[in-house]
Amino acid sequence: MAVTYNFTVRALDTSGAFADRAFSLTINNTAVYRFIAVGGSNTYKSYDGISWEVDAGVSGIQVEYGNGVWLMLGNGGVSPDGTSISMLRSSDGVTWDSYQAPITIAGGTPPFPSGQLIAKSVQYFNNTWFLLYSGTVDTFLILASSTDNGLTWSTVSKVGSISTFHDVSGFVYNPNTGHMLISTQSTPLYMSTDGGLTWDTVSTPAGSFYNGERIAYANGVYFYLNGNSGTTTPCNVYRSINGVNWTTVYTGPSSTTGPGSPVYGNGIFAFAATNTGVIAKTTDGGTTWVNNSALGTNSVPHQRYQGIAFNYGTWVRVNNPGTTFSYSRNNMSTWTDVSVSGMTNTRYIGIRP
Secondary structure, three states: OEEEEEEEEEEEOOOOOEEEEEEEEEEEOOOOOOEEEEEOOEEEEEOOOOOOEEEEOOOOOEEEEEOOEEEEEOHHHEOOOOOEEEEEEEOOOOOOEEEEEEEEOOOOOOOOOOOOEEEEEEEEEOOEEEEEEEEOOOOEEEEEEEOOOOOOEEEEEEEEEOOOOOOEEEEEEOOOOOOEEEEEOOOOEEEEOOOOOOOEEEOOOOOOOHHHEEEEEEOOEEEEEEOOOOOOEEEEEEEEOOOOOOEEEEEEEEEOOOEEEEEEEOOEEEEEEOOOOEEEEEOOOOOOOEEEOOOOOOOOOOOOOOOEEEEOOEEEEEEOOOOEEEEEOOOOOOOEEEEOOOOOOEEEEEEOO
């Protein structure tokens, strides 16, 4: 909404005579939604992470922003056919277009995985949208890219293998080197040093588990978060500069659902020990850690979901089982809970920087 302010400037000389000059200033107030949270039932949007609005019936498993649009993986990630991906797209976070995004097989890449396609992750890196997907029958994990903001996709490469209904638990990009790193629930890490054209297997740190891991990148450092989901084990953190050689830097509280929601903001890297009420954070790249019981009796969604976000000075989290939000403006030392009428099953928070 445009608002016009009118001003009058009065100039006086030494005799007291004056002259008025009138001018106006028009300000375009174009507030945008900075946070969008999605789940199996509705979508929630917020300008500031404090006040939230609901879009009933708009649902997805992941939402990200890049190049002027929001992209959402819809239909629980599973497409009704074997040649497209169920997606939603919005330029403003208000109006969402639901569509089947076709995937074209580029020369030299593998055929479609068998069965229906399963969307695993969508990310915007290096001015390009990337999509990871697999099939309901075989174990291919395929990388595709889009040049039209997610309307259509073209395969880039076969990354490796993934168990049919296991998740991609991390897909990160290092802007300093151009390297990509992927973690899943069922395999070692995969690394690409050529923009996703080829992939190498990277060994995970000794003693780690495949079914409770997250990978993250923050300010020149890779973090590998690990715990054996389904068994009470410590949430361990490993650190690497190159994504290949890892050093244990932190042993966190024991959790039955593992570590989750790695997030970087305001010079802080943090994650949640998902069902313990604890957020662990570091301000020096993983050398020292603060074990902060800031969640109280709450927890955040685990494994592949991103239940904590930082944007414009505000930390936001969604509380498991996705029925309330909380926000913090003191770097997660304390939180204020926010209730949203009818909120349910919300799992993933995306941000518009």
